[in-house]
Amino acid sequence: MRRERLRDLLLDLGLWGLLATPVLLRLDPNDGGSWGQVVVGVVVLGAAVACCRALPLVSLGLAVALSLATSPELFTPAYALALVVLGYLAGRRQQKPLWAAPALFATVAALGFALVPLSDGNVSQGFTVVLVLALAIVAPWLTGRYVRQYARLVRAGWELAVRMEAEQAAVADRERLRERSRIAGDMHDSLGHDLALIALRAAALEVDPALGTRQQAAAGELRLAAADATARLRDIIGVLRADEEERPGAPAAPVGETVEEVVExxxxxxxxxxxxxxxxxxxxxxxxxxxxxxxxxxxxxNAAKHAPGATVRVAVERAADTVTVAVSNGPADGPADGSAPAASDGPADGGPAASGGSGLVGLDERVRLAGGRLSHGARAVGGFVVRAVLPLEPGAAAPAPAPAPTSVRERDRARREVRRGLARAIWIPLALVGALGVVMLAFGLWTQSRSFLDRDDFADLRVGAPLSADSDELPPHPLDGPPATAPAEPPGMAGCLYYRATLTASVPVYRLCLVDGRLADKAVVG
Known part of the structure; x- marks a missing residue:
């Protein structure tokens, strides 16, 4: 929590610095503003950023107020970025009430026309306010609303995926329990048959006249113990089978049936x-x-159900300590309509299947409890295969597989892709704009240097000395005209030349007035 607060604070400080930069560049005294306007703008923008998370519309209203106070037409280079960014954040973060944003937009539009009398009745000013409102505020606000709704939709989709995955995990766990119950039933059938044979042979020994009384009594005790063990085994297995629901289409196989008999x-x-x-x-x-x-x-x-007409290959290979069984079918032997594989009732990646998708889960549990491992999927040459490798020596069962959090992995992957895409969408344009800005700045400095007159060179110029515009003592390109704040030129000296006194500021400038090829007047103006 503390780390998230620190991150939010750093982001807000960065946003404040970003929005305050145009104010520092466009409202300073060199551009016709004042330091008082700069201070007010920076402080109010700081307040707007501070309340942007809790009261996004209030922060947008503060930016609108600053822009209107600077220009009745609403658009100003100093606050244009603040209007766009805070408008987007208002749409992205605003929750309730939804009518507040349209009310703010209507108020700004009405205020734009209400300020028309202050601009000598220029009605076009009101339409300019509406145009700036639509492009710089409403459009970013709608974009923010779209991003918010899309994020909610994506979040709801992932929540649904997580719930569905949890349900699938519950179904898989239930199928594993069923498989254990089936294993218990198989063992009951096998052990019950053996115990019944033991009891039968013990009964025969109990009445055998060739045995003595003690041997007959021991045989009777053995018969009673075998009968009692059979009864207890039946009771235990009965409890395990009480809630079991056998899957349709999977009747109980005869006890002791071999693979050859199954194939026949x-x-x-x-x-x-x-x-x-x-x-x-x-x-x-x-x-x-x-x-x-x-x-x-x-x-x-599953072959009979999903791939009728396909030839299925069953391979059983016995080694020194393992037995491998594989059931597969290939594309050449499959049905023409491309039905599902013979060896699986679900897709190779474990997704939903036409028949419920629980058969492989039960097989996996059966093989795991026998100490082996199961694999299934598409073959490189085509078709599908289910393969199990089982140990011939008794051993511990393999650990139960942990449910794969597929939705979590996919969500993380999607988030990483979205972040990378967002980073590309932000940093690539910013890098291009930055590179273009560097080029334009370098070009601007170069062009300004062509009209820059050094202070020492200006001091060396003497009134009355011969001088011309193309003289080597002057820069190659004078300014196009005097700055707006420059005083009127001296009488009789129209067409004076103006040169920059500094590279970065537009004022002050050097004024040189030439008459008949001589320097008649020089001054610092602006």
Whole structure:
């Protein structure tokens, strides 16, 4: 907060200096003004900048009052920049009431015509006030209002994007929980089947006459323990399944179904599937086996839904410590209408999908809990692929992926682009104007030096001595005429020559009057 206040203070001081510069340059005594006008203008502009954030229309009114006090036509070089800048800031910062700005504009227009009698009835003065009001105040104010409304619209859009992203993150979390529930159900089906076999074999041992009483009693205890474990497992899994809503189109698969059986079932339904197995045979951990089964089932289901008629390739490659499964389709095998990929129910970048976009989230959670990693997206040669790499040795599950703040990153990127564009829009014109100003200043100083007479050279000139306008003792170009404040020329000496006494100021000047090729009079005027 303190840093923001310091930044605002520095910006206000810079703005004050910017607006006060034309006042210092155009209202000093050398340009027909006075130091009193300069002090009043700088102080009032400082007050206008100070209240510009809280009372933007008041600051604009102060600038208008200064400009009208300087010229009844409202336009003055000293306050033109202040009118434009404060008009824009008033539109950018004004909140309520909205009728205050039109009321101020109407008052200024009416005041412009009310001052007509003070200018000897020149009605054109009132129209000049209205024209300056429209171009220097109303147009910047409307620009500021547009920028304000556009910023509000952009801010509302980003807020909506953040809310939508939060909702998508909630859906993804819910899908992960569902996938964990499905995993628990799969383990229940598998362990329940094994426990039932244990109980059945224990019951057979309990009634086996070849065993003794102690062995039969131990077998009975084993049967009761297996039955009790089955009941507890059913109760626990029942709690996990209580609120689960199975997705339509994904019926429960038979327990122990292999990838080959899944592929044969898909072929029997009319889907073109190619299965490739590489690597040695071996035992696969139950979690890994169910993850491979789930990935193949999910991918083939989406192939039948989104890419009917496409040939899908299923590749299972077993290495020493990992198993890799990939399901893909290519453009040459895809439908002519460019339907969605066989291996994904959402776009490759994880955006919204036609079928809800939650299938990949569930697959990712299933693979993660098995200790593997899942990838999906478009292939370089065309088509799409879903690939999972799973460990054959039991290990800890990979950390849950943090929700990617896409909207935050995009908002920051958009802000950086807007700032760069704004910087280019401001600094490039300013740099061009600055360069042009330097060139014009250099040219002005050069032209002024052509009419500048050094003080010592002026002192060396003697009245009555021969002298002409093209003499080497004089600058090559005299001024076009006397300054407005210069006194009348001496009688009989019309057409005197005037030269600058200084390079920067327009007054005073040196006056040299020539008569019959001789210097008849010299003086410092202005």
């Amino acid at each position: 079932r898909a072929r029997a339904s009319g889907l073109g599937v190619e299965l490739t197995r590489r690597g040695p045979d071996g035992t696969t951990p139950p979690m890994v086996d169910r993850a491979v089964h789930r990935l193949v089932v999910e991918s083939l289901t």
